[in-house]
Amino acid sequence: MKNTVAIIGLGLIGGSLGLALKRGNLDLHITGFDRSYSSADEAYRRGIIDSIAPSAKIACENADFVLFATPVNTTIALMKEAREWSLKEDVIISDTGSTKSPIMEAAKWFTEQGITFIGGHPMAGSHKSGVAAAKAHLFENAYYILTPLENEERLKVDRLANLLTATKGKIVVLDASEHDRMTAIVSHFPHLVASSLVGRLAEQEIDQPFVKKLAAGGFRDLTRIASADPTMWRDITIQNQTELLQQLDGWLNEMNRIKSMLLANNPEEIFDFFADAKQYRDRLPSTYEGAVQGALYMTFDLHIDIPDHPGVISEITKILAEEEISLTNIRIVETRTDVYGILVISFQTADDRKAARNALSTKTDYSMHIL
Numbered sequence: 001m002k003n004t005v006a007i008i009g010l011g012l013i014g015g016s017l018g019l020a021l022k023r024g025n026l027d028l029h030i031t032g033f034d035r036s037y038s039s040a041d042e043a044y045r046r047g048i049i050d051s052i053a054p055s056a057k058i059a060c061e062n063a064d065f066v067l068f069a070t071p072v073n074t075t076i077a078l079m080k081e082a083r084e085w086s087l088k089e090d091v092i093i094s095d096t097g098s099t100k101s102p103i104m105e106a107a108k109w110f111t112e113q114g115i116t117f118i119g120g121h122p123m124a125g126s127h128k129s130g131v132a133a134a135k136a137h138l139f140e141n142a143y144y145i146l147t148p149l150e151n152e153e154r155l156k157v158d159r160l161a162n163l164l165t166a167t168k169g170k171i172v173v174l175d176a177s178e179h180d181r182m183t184a185i186v187s188h189f190p191h192l193v194a195s196s197l198v199g200r201l202a203e204q205e206i207d208q209p210f211v212k213k214l215a216a217g218g219f220r221d222l223t224r225i226a227s228a229d230p231t232m233w234r235d236i237t238i239q240n241q242t243e244l245l246q247q248l249d250g251w252l253n254e255m256n257r258i259k260s261m262l263l264a265n266n267p268e269e270i271f272d273f274f275a276d277a278k279q280y281r282d283r284l285p286s287t288y289e290g291a292v293q294g295a296l297y298m299t300f301d302l303h304i305d306i307p308d309h310p311g312v313i314s315e316i317t318k319i320l321a322e323e324e325i326s327l328t329n330i331r332i333v334e335t336r337t338d339v340y341g342i343l344v345i346s347f348q349t350a351d352d353r354k355a356a357r358n359a360l361s362t363k364t365d366y367s368m369h370i371l
């Protein structure tokens with residue numbers, strides 16, 4: 001008999017999970033519920049789910065796997081409602097939330113009843129939200145973190161991991177509090193900084209209306225994530241308050257250090273500050289090898305969001321050849337940075353890159369990004 005998977009919340013992440021599970025060709029029936037009927041309907045029409053459930057309760061009561069993909073405070077509220085539901089005895093419940101400790105705290109009730117809840121968090125996403133942005137390959141090569149409670153049976157974790165192999169993510173098991181401490185520095189705190197930088201620009205614009213027109217590559221790269229969904233980030237910020245306060249203290253110390261550096265205006269000290277950051281940043285595992293060139297050799301990179309199959313590269317290079325656009329480098333990125341693109345093509349000029357982007361957007365459906 002087919003296993004039934006219930007996905008609650010059919011936005012970017014729930015939709016992408018549904019697509020990945022479908023692509024995995026597992027013998028599954030996927031049912032979905034979203035409080036927005038139009039999202040559920042779109043998910044059904046795109047083949048992300050096989051049926052629309054009339055409520056979260058009905059979706060979950062028939063399910064072998066439940067995946068909550070709602071904003072994290074909503075997930076906790078739904079987990080509380082689920083205490084009244086008649087779930088299957090051997091159901092495995094998981095979530096996709098960006099925070100884990102409060103969710104695993106709420107999960108203890110399920111464990112006490114003999115019901116399995118294993119926290120989950122795919123470390124890939126976007127500033128875009130909603131089912132329209134869902135992609136089957138969103139999680140490919142990304143870390144997919146699982147946070148089982150201490151006494152969780154290994155077999156249950158394996159069953160969930162087995163289901164999630166369809167995402168082609170790299171499954172790792174972490175302790176929930178360790179997870180929250182790490183995501184605070186690599187994801188949650190940067191989000192606060194990005195949004196506050198945007199706030200600073202908005203403030204300055206009052207006196208200098210022209211300033212926002214000057215916000216070019218640097219500002220845009222650094223603040224892309226500030227365009228993400230405020231409900232999702234409100235909930236993450238509330239749930240990871242303690243770690244964020246720790247990060248903020250560290251940041252304030254760092255800003256004071258920078259202030260002293262600016263006051264001293266010592267060229268060597270300022271050079272070392274930038275050089276140390278560059279050295280570390282260039283060595284991050286997600287930094288594209290070869291993307292950082294010497295100052296005399298500038299390249300124009302196009303990041304293309306592609307599924308993981310070999311024909312794609314020849315399809316793309318064929319289009320570029322037909323258009324007589326030369327490329328200087330092409331590489332596949334094993335791990336991602338802040339987009340889900342995995343193919344990076346470099347061009348000698350901005351015009352070549354523009355022409356390539358135009359040609360590829362006419363002839364393919366792949367999303368493209370210039371970082």
Ligand SMILES: NC(=O)c1ccc[n+]([C@@H]2O[C@H](COP(=O)([O-])OP(=O)(O)OC[C@H]3O[C@@H](n4cnc5c(N)ncnc54)[C@H](O)[C@@H]3O)[C@@H](O)[C@H]2O)c1
Pocket residue numbers: 008009010011012013014033034035036039056069070071072074096097098099121122123124125126127128129130131229232236
């Ligand atoms: N966006 C990312 O980059 C990203 C990455 C990894 C994990 N996450 C986590 O995944 C979860 C979902 O994020 P997303 O980006 O898919 O958000 P999203 O806004 O794209 O989707 C959330 C969906 O949940 C639905 N929803 C809200 N309340 C509901 C309720 N009570 N019942 C049923 N449906 C409800 C919304 O209508 C929406 O369709 C969040 O917990 C987030 O922290 C997000």
Ligand SMILES: O=C(O)C(=O)C[C@]1(C(=O)O)C=C[C@@H](O)C=C1
Pocket residue numbers: 097098122123124125126127128186187188225228337338339
């Ligand atoms: O790429 C982005 O826009 C994201 O914000 C994705 C991102 C991240 O911070 O890396 C955001 C939240 C998730 O929990 C995981 C991934």
